[in-house]
Structure formats: C-alpha cells, structure tokens
Amino acid sequence: MGKLNVTLCGIPMDNPVIPASGTFGYGYEFAELYDINCLGTFSFKGTTREPRFGNPTPRIAECTAGLINAIGLQNPGVDKVIAEELPKLKKVFHKPVMANVSGFSIDEYVEVCSRLDAEEQVGWLEVNISCPNVKNGGASFGMTPEGAASVTKAVKAVTKKPCIMKLTPNVTDIVSIAKACEAEGADGVSLINTMYGMRIDLKTKKPVIANRMGGYSGPATFPVALRMVFQVYEAVKIPIVGIGGVSTAEDVVEMMLAGATAVGIGAANCIDPWASKKAVDELPAVMEKYGIDNLESIIGGAH
Amino acid sequence: MNQQILTVTSNRALTAQVYEMKLAGDMGVFTRPGQFINIRLDGFYLRRPISVCDIEGNELTILYKVVGHGTEAMSRLTEGAKLDVLCGLGNGYDPSKSGENPVLLGGGVGIPPLYLLAKQLIAKGAAPSVVLGFNRADEIFYEEEFKALGIPVTVTTADGSYGVKGFVTDALPERYSYFYTCGPEPMLKAVYRKAVTSGQFSFEARMGCGFGACMGCSCKTITGYKRICREGPVLEKEEILWES
Numbered sequence: 446m447g448k449l450n451v452t453l454c455g456i457p458m459d460n461p462v463i464p465a466s467g468t469f470g471y472g473y474e475f476a477e478l479y480d481i482n483c484l485g486t487f488s489f490k491g492t493t494r495e496p497r498f499g500n501p502t503p504r505i506a507e508c509t510a511g512l513i514n515a516i517g518l519q520n521p522g523v524d525k526v527i528a529e530e531l532p533k534l535k536k537v538f539h540k541p542v543m544a545n546v547s548g549f550s551i552d553e554y555v556e557v558c559s560r561l562d563a564e565e566q567v568g569w570l571e572v573n574i575s576c577p578n579v580k581n582g583g584a585s586f587g588m589t590p591e592g593a594a595s596v597t598k599a600v601k602a603v604t605k606k607p608c609i610m611k612l613t614p615n616v617t618d619i620v621s622i623a624k625a626c627e628a629e630g631a632d633g634v635s636l637i638n639t640m641y642g643m644r645i646d647l648k649t650k651k652p653v654i655a656n657r658m659g660g661y662s663g664p665a666t667f668p669v670a671l672r673m674v675f676q677v678y679e680a681v682k683i684p685i686v687g688i689g690g691v692s693t694a695e696d697v698v699e700m701m702l703a704g705a706t707a708v709g710i711g712a713a714n715c716i717d718p719w720a721s722k723k724a725v726d727e728l729p730a731v732m733e734k735y736g737i738d739n740l741e742s743i744i745g746g747a748h
Numbered sequence: 749m750n751q752q753i754l755t756v757t758s759n760r761a762l763t764a765q766v767y768e769m770k771l772a773g774d775m776g777v778f779t780r781p782g783q784f785i786n787i788r789l790d791g792f793y794l795r796r797p798i799s800v801c802d803i804e805g806n807e808l809t810i811l812y813k814v815v816g817h818g819t820e821a822m823s824r825l826t827e828g829a830k831l832d833v834l835c836g837l838g839n840g841y842d843p844s845k846s847g848e849n850p851v852l853l854g855g856g857v858g859i860p861p862l863y864l865l866a867k868q869l870i871a872k873g874a875a876p877s878v879v880l881g882f883n884r885a886d887e888i889f890y891e892e893e894f895k896a897l898g899i900p901v902t903v904t905t906a907d908g909s910y911g912v913k914g915f916v917t918d919a920l921p922e923r924y925s926y927f928y929t930c931g932p933e934p935m936l937k938a939v940y941r942k943a944v945t946s947g948q949f950s951f952e953a954r955m956g957c958g959f960g961a962c963m964g965c966s967c968k969t970i971t972g973y974k975r976i977c978r979e980g981p982v983l984e985k986e987e988i989l990w991e992s
Contacts, residue, residue: 467962467963468957470960470961474960474961475961477749478749498973499963502954502964502966502967503964504964505955505962505964505965506954507792507793508793510793514964516962516963516964516966519963653954714961715956715957715961715962716793716794717751718751718957718959
C-alpha cells in the first residue's frame with residue numbers, strides 16, 4: 446500500500462483528509478457512526494467569543510450540485526467549547542484537532558485564538574476570515590490584503606500553534622490575500638470558503654434563505670476551488686489546505702496535484718455522513734490506479 | 749441512525765397531490781413514532797426528509813405531498829426501485845406521556861406520523877381519538893385507515909365540503925388527557941393557544957443534513973437552542989418559543 450501520510454505545518458497526519466468546519470460539528474455526532482480516528486484530522490465548528498444562535502431560518506437552499514447555507518456561525522461560544530465540547534471530543538478523537546475560529550473584531554480573534562491555542566488537543570488554529578453569512582464579521586477582514594494581514598499579525602502574536610488563515614473566494618484576487626497572510630507569518634492558508642449565492646422561490650417570489658444570500662458549496666464549486674489552490678500554490682511557500690466541492694478520494698488527489706498539502710471535505714458530509722471516511726478508505730485504490738506510491742510527493746505535481 | 753438501500757414495494761396516489769410509498773428493509777433502527785427518514789434521489793443534491801407513517805415488520809410507509817421537483821420524481825418511482833435512505837432520524841413522539849385518552853391532531857401532510865403513534869397508543873392500552881384537518885373534501889386521505897384502528901375519527905375541512913367545517917381546533921373533544929400534533933405552523937400555533945393539557949408538537953423545517961451536523965434547522969426553545977432534525981422534530985409544549 447502506498448504512503449498516505451502528510452505533514453501539515455510540522456504536524457504529522459496519517460492522511461490528508463479533513464472534514465471541513467461547519468459540516469462536522471465537534472465530531473461526536475459522527476463518532477456514533479464510525480471511528481473518526483481514521484481521519485487525518487477535522488476542523489470543528491467555527492467558534493466565537495460569545496455564544497451565537499446564528500441567522501433566522503430557513504438557512505438552507507438546495508442547488509444543482511450543491512447547497513447554499515446561511516447558518517451565521519451558530520456555536521456555544523469559546524467558554525463552553527472549552528468546558529463542554531472539547532472534553533466530549535477528546536473521548537472520541539485522539540489526534541490533534543483543527544480549531545476553527547471566527548470573530549467580529551481583531552480583539553475577538555486574539556482572545557479566542559489564544560484561549561484555544563492553550564488547549565492540549567488543538568493542533569492547528571484555522572482562522573476564518575471568510576464567513577459570508579454575518580455582517581461585519583470574518584469576510585470583511587478577508588476581503589482585503591490589509592484586513593487579512595491585520596488579523597494574521599494579531600493572532601500570530603498570541604499563539605504558539607500553527608495558524609492557518611481560511612480565505613474567501615469572494616474577492617478579485619485571492620493570491621494577493623494569501624501573500625498578505627504569509628507576509629505576516631501565517632503558517633498556512635485554507636481555501637476556499639463558500640461562494641456568495643442565492644435562490645429565489647418561484648411560489649413566494651422571495652429569496653429562499655431568510656438572510657437572502659448565503660454561501661454556496663458542493664461539487665459545482667470544485668473547479669473554482671481547484672483553480673484558486675493552483676494559483677495560490679504558485680505564489681506562496683506556506684502549505685495550503687484545499688477545500689471546495691471535494692467529495693471523493695479522486696477529488697482529494699486532484700486537489701493535492703493543484704498544490705494542497707491537506708484536503709477539506711465539506712458539503713459531502715451533509716448528504717453522506719460517511720463521505721469523509723469513504724474518501725480515506727478509497728485513497729489507496731485511487732493511488733494504485735494512478736501509480737502514486739507516496740501522496741506527499743504529488744503535492745503541487747500539476748505545476 | 750443508519751444508511752440503507754430500501755426497495756420500493758408500492759407507490760400510489762391517495763389524492764391529486766398526496767402519495768403513499770411503502771419501502772422494504774431492516775426497520776430495527778426506529779425507536780419511536782414521529783421519527784423520519786432522509787431519502788437521496790438521483791439528480792438532487794440534498795436528501796428529502798419525510799416522516800414515518802407506519803412500520804409493519806420489515807416494511808415502512810411514508811405519505812408525501814408532491815410540492816417540487818424532488819417529490820415529483822419520487823411519485824414516478826415504481827415497485828422494485830432502490831433508494832439510498834438514512835433511517836431512524838429525530839427524537840419522535842413519547843407515547844408514555846399520553847394518559848388514558850389523548851387526542852391526536854393532524855393537518856394535511858402533518859397527519860402521517862400520527863398513524864404509527866395511534867397504533868402504539870392503542871397497543872399500550874390508551875384510548876386515543878383523532879382529528880384530521882384538510883382544506884377540501886378532495887384532499888382527504890387516511891380517514892378509513894384511522895377508522896380501521898377502531899378509534900373515534902373526526903375530519904374537518906376549512907371550506908366545509910366534508911365533516912366539520914373549520915380547523916382541527918374546532919373539533920377538539922370535550923375531554924382529553926394529553927395531545928399530540930403535527931401540521932402547518934399556523935395550525936400548531938392554534939393548537940398551542942387552545943389546548944388545555946400538555947402535549948407534543950412535531951415541526952417541519954428546511955434541513956441540510958437531517959442528522960445534526962450542519963445547524964441548518966436550529967430553533968430557539970425555552971430550554972435552549974435545538975436542532976429540529978436531532979433534538980426534534982418533536983418538542984414539548986412547555987419548551988416551545990414562537991419566533992413570531
């Protein structure tokens with residue numbers, strides 16, 4: 446069998462598969478279905494300083510080959526995540542986990558990152574500067590190189606663990622934003638978050654989603670995400686977590702060829718709760734089929 | 749929850765828009781009436797969550813209304829078709845709280861989960877009565893099936909074309925020990941206002957995953973945030989917070 450292991454920002458992973466934030470809760474719902482230790486790691490639900498209910502419902506709209514969501518960062522807040530969610534997670538997942546952090550101000554990013562940085566089980570911080578579903582949050586920092594740089598600089602100053610900045614595709618030039626993060630010391634970038642989208646109900650003639658717009662994800666976004674990973678790989682030296690429409694082991698390999706060191710699986714978890722496990726299980730056969738002995742050796746292989 | 753390939757054993761129209769589908773498989777994962785399944789359909793990205801109407805041995809019955817392209821595709825499935833289905837989702841009704849003579853109040857496609865509930869209530873020795881609400885006479889389904897259980901059945905129609913003119917709340921029995929209800933939200937609110945006992949409500953929601961991962965169907969309750977798909981779809985009267 447070929448070698449599946451990769452190293453992401455200095456931390457070894459058994460394989461590159463990472464269920465993406467917001468599609469995998471804090472892990473334990475999925476641990477009822479299968480042993481989630483088969484995964485490389487997973488990125489837990491985006492965490493803010495205060496508890497958040499999120500947006501009004503409906504929050505979900507179906508699309509051809511994907512869905513739009515406007516959850517709005519529902520989460521119990523960092524205190525409860527540390528006091529209640531992480532201990533539950535620890536019982537079912539025995540590897541370093543990726544802590545996804547969101548915020549509405551630099552102060553909030555700093556506080557939540559430093560709190561989670563101190564947690565033993567946290568391996569990486571994934572700093573979401575790209576949530577499309579909250580006003581004045583996340584994406585307003587991730588939409589300019591200056592904003593992305595300011596969050597990166599601030600969180601790097603208070604953390605010891607690798608900081609991976611999660612980027613939005615809803616920008617003119619994602620490369621310039623990735624470079625701004627790298628310049629301020631980011632240890633990696635993950636891309637892409639969801640793409641702005643909307644649906645209108647023909648019966649009511651109004652937007653399906655209460656928040657009107659949301660983030661589009663699913664297989665239709667894969668070629669866009671792949672292209673952005675490819676472009677960013679040529680511009681930065683830090684590792685990339687490739688996310689966007691990945692559903693199968695073949696998608697994982699393709700994303701790595703574009704330049705991803707590890708690969709997130711998002712929407713697919715919502716329609717098949719076993720999707721991430723299946724991608725891990727099917728990787729050896731896909732590698733054999735395409736003559737790949739060592740997954741780490743193909744990173745950026747398409748360039 | 750588990751994932752199964754279920755086989756369609758029958759699929760027939762009950763009214764112009766409402767269909768009954770029977771599916772064969774292993775039904776061991778279901779623990780309560782009022783749970784639901786989530787069906788994957790070729791050509792559609794999200795699954796379709798549909799409440800369970802009945803379980804007999806290895807066969808499950810669902811009733812569904814054709815409201816869009818997905819349910820329209822379901823209506824065209826024939827015997828022998830295979831469906832990828834997540835089974836045993838949601839909390840379901842708790843029959844143990846019923847008391848002696850609970851009333852079951854269903855509106856339109858909210859009626860199906862009350863059928864298995866009625867059977868289980870009868871099996872445990874309770875004497876339920878049922879009120880089924882529709883808009884018009886030509887939309888009525890399952891009246892005979894409920895009557896065949898040997899329990900009192902009242903049908904209401906909003907236009908008065910059959911049974912009691914009005915809504916299910918216009919046909920509440922004089923005395924009842926508890927209530928169980930499912931239907932459109934305006935009906936649930938009317939039941940909430942008018943019912944004199946405690947009871948359980950089953951809610952509908954636009955869902956993403958259907959098993960608690962995506963937070964797409966969250967709602968606020970007296971006892972905190974709940975996911976309709978996971979901590980619901982059944983909520984107790986005392987915990988409900990109406991948003992509007």
